[in-house]
Amino acid sequence: MSKESNNNEIVINVEYPIIYFPSTDVSKFRIKVNSSSDGIIIWIENKQTKQQFQTLVNDITQYGPNGIPPQAIWKCFEKALELQKDALSKKDGGVYKLKDDDPPRLDIQQSNKDFVIELSFSISGLYRISYSFSLLPVAIDVIDALKSELYDAREQIIELQTEVNKLKGLLVQNEPKGPVCLSVSCGTATPAANNMSWASFENRLITLGYFELSADATTIKILEAGYYLINVRVAHTHHANGCYLQLLNSNLEIARSYESNNTGYQISTHINQIFQFFAPALLTVKFISGNSQALANGSNL
CATH class of the missing domain: 2.170.210 (Dna Repair Protein Xrcc4; Chain: A, domain 1)
Structure with a gap:
């Protein structure tokens, strides 16, 4: 002044x-x-x-x-x-x-x-x-000359810090107020040794912006990194030799559940576990058994 x-x-x-x-x-x-x-x-x-x-x-x-x-x-x-x-x-x-x-x-x-x-x-x-x-x-x-370069570097640091603060503000603004969730059912019966095919996300319990369904409906993409509680329940017909359920991330197995009960016509196999995912995570569920199949609408994630 x-x-x-x-x-x-x-x-x-x-x-x-x-x-x-x-x-x-x-x-x-x-x-x-x-x-x-x-x-x-x-x-x-x-x-x-x-x-x-x-x-x-x-x-x-x-x-x-x-x-x-x-x-x-x-x-x-x-x-x-x-x-x-x-x-x-x-x-x-x-x-x-x-x-x-x-x-x-x-x-x-x-x-x-x-x-x-x-x-x-x-x-x-x-x-x-x-x-x-x-x-x-x-x-x-x-x-x-060095003083001038240091002055410029300080200005750039201030500009970058300003941009970081803006991004942090956007992240806080877009952060969901409640838990992130997705509940979806299997759309069709799935033969053994095949990836589960999930129904459309429309009219489902879902936190928008955190999940995507692949075009073939077999892969659920998690868009934000974090800790997720994954609960998979697959209802299926029994088989004398038992069966097992695989949870995969980018085609790598991260969890497996066996079921050996063959006393009833319809039984279920479960995976219930907390995972840390880095974005994007590509989740698929595979049901493996001799000649039984996972039942439509009785299988959930």
């Missing part, structure tokens, strides 16, 4: 790590404007090339028309910096845009030797006047 001190000197202290100018489409700059005992120092750095330029302003009225209070000129300078700190997001088809209809503007003119910052603003909306500041190159050594 800038203010006028008791000895009528202008005091200003602003810094923007990223600023854009209308005449440059992609170049980003870092700028500092600080008051000192000798005047006001304008320092700027091209963030791509690391070139630095600087000037000392003793009397701002020497850089443009007379008759306007220095305090008002510096206020316009500050306002232009504030508007242009994120101007890239306001570009539209390469045309530089600002929020106000007729705001103060800063632009640059750069050649191999010269670097000029131009401030322009409107007087009562009737006409615009401008002030031009010529900046001289600043000799930088290895230490200065």
Whole structure:
């Protein structure tokens, strides 16, 4: 901010790590404007090339028309910096845009030797006047270059942390308020040694966004990592040699249940276990027996 001190000197202290100018489409700059005992120092750095330029302003009225209070000129300078700190997001088809209809503007003119910052603003909306500041190159050594690189790295860390915080907010926002669940039945009778075929998820008890059913209805995809309690019950006809049930993840067996009871016509085999899954998990259930079959609507997961 800038203010006028008791000895009528202008005091200003602003810094923007990223600023854009209308005449440059992609170049980003870092700028500092600080008051000192000798005047006001304008320092700027091209963030791509690391070139630095600087000037000392003793009397701002020497850089443009007379008759306007220095305090008002510096206020316009500050306002232009504030508007242009994120101007890239306001570009539209390469045309530089600002929020106000007729705001103060800063632009640059750069050649191999010269670097000029131009401030322009409107007087009562009737006409615009401008002030031009010529900046001289600043000799930088290895230490200065490393400091600049560290400054850029810190900015990138801050940007990444901001994105991480946004993602965390989305995760919390989308997190289910209750348990994640899916209850589904076998759609058709399944012959022995075949993968169970599950009925459609429509009108089933399901937490949306966590499960998908494959096109052939034999694989249930778990979309979010976590701990899941899996309960599989398969009702089937008996077989003299017994049978067993397999639970597979990506075609690898993770659980098995045997059933040797052959005293009744219809019996059931169960798997009830807690698993940790990493997304995506691809679950299939296989019923293996001699010549019996798993019964439709009597088998559940």
